[in-house]
Amino acid sequence: MPLDPDDVLIGSVLGRLARVEQRDLKAVADAVRHVRFDVTYLRAVNDYRIVDKIPLETATKLISAARTMLRATATTARLERAQIAGSYSRIGDGVVREAFMGHTERGSFIIPVLVPIPEPEQPDPEQPTLYDELEEPVRYVTAAEPFERRVVRTFAQSMQAVRDLVVEPGRVPNADSLHELVYRGVSREFCAALVNVLDESAVGEFETIVDWAPVVPAPDTMPRQVSINAEAVDLVRVVADRLRQQRAPSSQMFSGTIVQFRHEEPDDPFGEIAVSTMRRGRPSEVRVRLPIDTYREAWEWHNSGRAVLVEGLIRKSQGRAGIVDNPARFQPLDELMLPGSG
DSSP states (O other), X not given: OOOOTTSHHHHHHHHHHHHHHTOOHHHHHHHHHTTTEEEEEEEEEOTTTXXXXXXXXXXXXXXXXXXXXXXXXXXXXXXXXXXXXXXXXXXXXXXXXXXXEOOOBTTTEEEEEEEEOOOOOOOOTTSOSOOOOSSSOEEEEOOOOXXXXXXXXXXXXXXXXXXXXXXXXXXXXXXXXXXXXXXXXXXXXXXXXXXXXXXXXXXXXXXXXXXXXXXXXXXTTSOSEEEEEGGGHHHHHHHHHHHHHOOOOOXXXXXXXXEEEXXXXXXXXXXXXEEXXXXXXXXXXXXXXXXXXXXXXXXXXHHTTOOEEEESOEEEETTEEEEESSOSEEEETTSOXXXXXX
């Protein structure tokens, strides 16, 4: 259906929706138009250079960097690595090919990058939706996160990680912090593309804003908006260089969304979850055994759409998914925990 607010009928419907939701007409029209898209707005800001126009060279670099950053995270969403070195994921490249660029917006140079999100299977209405008591046996299964959403989430995580671990501390990260960057999807290629934008004299700040497609629950606690000042360009450049020599993280650390809960014995002090992740570049589920208090927390994280990071020995079991019996680390992926901070 066309979504031209100037159309009398469509404009009337959108106008009523805008009044009910107490939102701007354009915001409502964009929400309807992009209902099946994750939209990442890439914004180049400079108070005195970018108002109605932008240098052609800067615009070209920004569009090129947008594609490179998305392509890099479409690869690290499948397998975290410090440097891609040309070995981009074929499936990840498929997501990039399906992505669109929306029209730029007035006021500063804004490029909307649209990634189509497939609609997941509907959950079983008989399954529990909240977990308040442990007296009753529980087995809860939900749809895995679509890979396309994982790509956009990895893009957003990468921007957040660069800001929190590099820009805000204002110093070159140590080896542990470099590993944290890689675990969250940051690669040398991502940082190098970001440097190409920040290094432009017409850009004072680079900002990303994500509008999550409502067809898949959004990660509520992840910041929608992340901005990085151009003054940080030298730090980001050093990080890109350091990632060139950084070793890949251990295969015993993985991240993903929680897709299953299981607690079938009322007196069992442990519960079991399953995490949908990527291992060796392929979709996989890994079970994790948790103390019951942590299991309760995991339920809340799941309800908030938060991906988790798990570290521990994955034990193989006959005919079943691997299991981590005693995770050394289990936390929301958006909750940066620096060595020595917790």
